[in-house]
Amino acid sequence: MIRVSLPHHLRTLAGVGDEVELEPGGQVTQRIILDALEAKYPMLRGTIRDHATQRRRPLVRFFACGQDVSHELPDVPLPGLVASGAEPFIVMGAIAGG
Amino acid sequence: MTGVRLLVGTKKGAFILISDAKREQWEVSGPHFAGWEIYHVKGSPVDPNRIYASQTSAWFGQVIQRSDDGGKTWSQPGTPASDPAIPSDGMPKGDSNKFVYDGIPGTHQWYDGTQHPWEFKRVWHLEPSLTELNTVYAGVEDAALFRSTDGAESWHELSGLRQHNTGPKWQPGAGGMCLHTILLDPVNPDRIFVAISAAGAFRTDDGAKTWRPINSGLRSEFMPDPTAEVGHCVHRIAMHPSRPQTLFMQKHWDIMRSDDAGDSWLEVSGNLPSDFGFPIDIHAHEPETIYVVPIKSDSEHFPPDGKLRVYRSRTGGNEWEELTEGLPQRDCYVNVLRDAMSVDSLDPCGIYFGTTGGQVYGSANAGDSWAPIVRDLPAVLSVEAQTLS
Numbered sequence: 001m002i003r004v005s006l007p008h009h010l011r012t013l014a015g016v017g018d019e020v021e022l023e024p025g026g027q028v029t030q031r032i033i034l035d036a037l038e039a040k041y042p043m044l045r046g047t048i049r050d051h052a053t054q055r056r057r058p059l060v061r062f063f064a065c066g067q068d069v070s071h072e073l074p075d076v077p078l079p080g081l082v083a084s085g086a087e088p089f090i091v092m093g094a095i096a097g098g
Numbered sequence: 099m100t101g102v103r104l105l106v107g108t109k110k111g112a113f114i115l116i117s118d119a120k121r122e123q124w125e126v127s128g129p130h131f132a133g134w135e136i137y138h139v140k141g142s143p144v145d146p147n148r149i150y151a152s153q154t155s156a157w158f159g160q161v162i163q164r165s166d167d168g169g170k171t172w173s174q175p176g177t178p179a180s181d182p183a184i185p186s187d188g189m190p191k192g193d194s195n196k197f198v199y200d201g202i203p204g205t206h207q208w209y210d211g212t213q214h215p216w217e218f219k220r221v222w223h224l225e226p227s228l229t230e231l232n233t234v235y236a237g238v239e240d241a242a243l244f245r246s247t248d249g250a251e252s253w254h255e256l257s258g259l260r261q262h263n264t265g266p267k268w269q270p271g272a273g274g275m276c277l278h279t280i281l282l283d284p285v286n287p288d289r290i291f292v293a294i295s296a297a298g299a300f301r302t303d304d305g306a307k308t309w310r311p312i313n314s315g316l317r318s319e320f321m322p323d324p325t326a327e328v329g330h331c332v333h334r335i336a337m338h339p340s341r342p343q344t345l346f347m348q349k350h351w352d353i354m355r356s357d358d359a360g361d362s363w364l365e366v367s368g369n370l371p372s373d374f375g376f377p378i379d380i381h382a383h384e385p386e387t388i389y390v391v392p393i394k395s396d397s398e399h400f401p402p403d404g405k406l407r408v409y410r411s412r413t414g415g416n417e418w419e420e421l422t423e424g425l426p427q428r429d430c431y432v433n434v435l436r437d438a439m440s441v442d443s444l445d446p447c448g449i450y451f452g453t454t455g456g457q458v459y460g461s462a463n464a465g466d467s468w469a470p471i472v473r474d475l476p477a478v479l480s481v482e483a484q485t486l487s
Contacts, residue, residue: 009133009158013174038192043177045192047158052198052218059157093157 002028003088004037010048010091014041019088028083030062031074048091063090102442103168103484104450105149106458107136110476112151114169117471121448121462124471130172131163135220138437138480142226142234146484150234150250152221160220162194162236162250176251193252197221197236197244200257206240207269216240216260223437225280229287237277241268241294243306256306259292264311264328271295271331271350272396278436279335283342291345291360296331299347301360312360316349333376334436338385346388346415348378348436353390355415366415371402377439381464382447386414389449389465391434400431408451410465424468425459432457437480444485452478 002022011017024036038045045051048060054074056062061070065079065087081087104115104124111129130136134153142148147168153161164175175194203216219239227233232249242260244253268275276295283289288305291312298313316330323329331350338344347354347363351374354363367373372392381387388411394402401407406425409418432455442448449465452458456475461468 007157009155012132013158013161042192043161043174043195046160046195050159051196057157057159096156 001085002033002036002082003085004033005088005090005092007091007093009093010044013043013047016041021085028078029075030069030072030078030089033078033089034074059094059096061092061094063092099486100444101486102444102448103141103146103486104440104458104460104471105139105141105151105169105480105482105484106452106475106478107139107151107437107480108452108456108476108478109135112136112139112153113472113475115458115471119444121442121444121460124460126472127169129476130169131161134161136479137221138223138482140224140226140482141484142231143228144226144231146486148226148231148249150224150226152224152236154220160195160197160218162221164194164250175246175249194250197238197253198255199242199260200255201261204261205266206275207267209270213266216242218242219274222276222278223280225282228282228284235280235282235290237280237292239274239276240270241275241277241297243277243280243290243292245306258302258307259300259309262300262309262311264297267328268294268297269329279332281335281337281345283337284339285342289342289359291335291337293332293335293347295333296350297328298330299332299335299345299360312356313363314361315356315363315365316354317352317365318350320350334378336378336380336388338380341385344385344414346378346380348375348390350374350396353378353415366411368411368416368418370409370418371407375434376436377434377451379439379441379449381449382441382443383445384412384447387412387464388415389439390418391439391451393433399433404428404430406430406432406453408449408465408468421461421465421468423466424461424470435479437482438478440481440483442483442485448483450481450483452481454478 022036024032101118106113111132113128117124131153137152139151149165151163163172205213208214221236223237225235236244243256279293281291293299300309302309333348345356353367375393405427408421432453439451447464450460454477458471
């Protein structure tokens, strides 16, 4: 079980609480998590990754175990604590703008 | 109930304002989609309870919302909030947010004159079909026209516009390269007008397969060739449904009119204190009565002399009268954006506009006097009036 923490606006959009739980299967990577997240909550498609390019939107950041993994390649395995569900995979809106 | 429903998009959510036909007392609901920029909210002429909203964010991109009960409840089309399960077959869910250019997007002119790839950013304007409940058009940034025929569950670009041979010469205005005006001809279903900042106005006569610029007569001094075929910063176009051959335009500077469906334009700025501005609209029952809100200049986006004045022409332009009763006449430095003015079709005609200061003003007597409906919303991006019967 993977835990994913979403920012306020995406929680509202998906109608969920602070965290959602996913069972993506296989090696846990950003792409695997986001594919599973969008499959379970299709209203989030396009809000984290661009619809056309599948790239992370510029003002969205990813954190795992206290580390900013936003610039990791999407198929790089995430830390074991995220894969085990001990730590959440955190999706965050960048602190920018007003 | 006969009355009016105002659909108000703001920088921080949508608001719905409802009144009976007297238009004196208003109920306000919202914010809907709190915290998101709502560029435009518009109802279907076929069924006014079918309402579409463009919800957007620099962080989280574009979301389309739809209501089928007059704005009481909303969902992403095809992806009801109550049903987030993985689809077993059929239409993939979440496609209502998907605006992907047809083919290889190509490039347009950037601010510095270089070529820049077309990149989708947001939906500026939603225009529901005049006749088909599930058909709706979307004008987007970077400028393109999309259409949905399934109630906004999925979108397809009408790429003949963007692929016009002048496309590489289009350039963004200060607010981005947006397609902000879509006018559907009520007589000829194959005719559509659009306007783009800063490319100009375009018309199709074959159902959006091919387009041509309709900018003859426009003059824009900021351009190397002030009368070029494209590059004009058109801010808004209005058309009265009884006279689809006649168009009124608020350009970056200049108020223009055309009586030949955009083939040629004539300036009708007349005695306005400034002919810079954003919205322009037409009285519901008098097709030669038009309204603008003059703004001081392109570098000072507020009313001249700190006085918020609507100007009305009953002669289709050139001769303008200021309308000030009930509007602030000192220390007022708000702006009124291009989609933030609308009229109802009651008698007398009601007219409404919203400001970047968060006020929505209404007049139930065609502009003779005004009163604030709400004073403290977030900056208003759009106002659409629905007449309820």
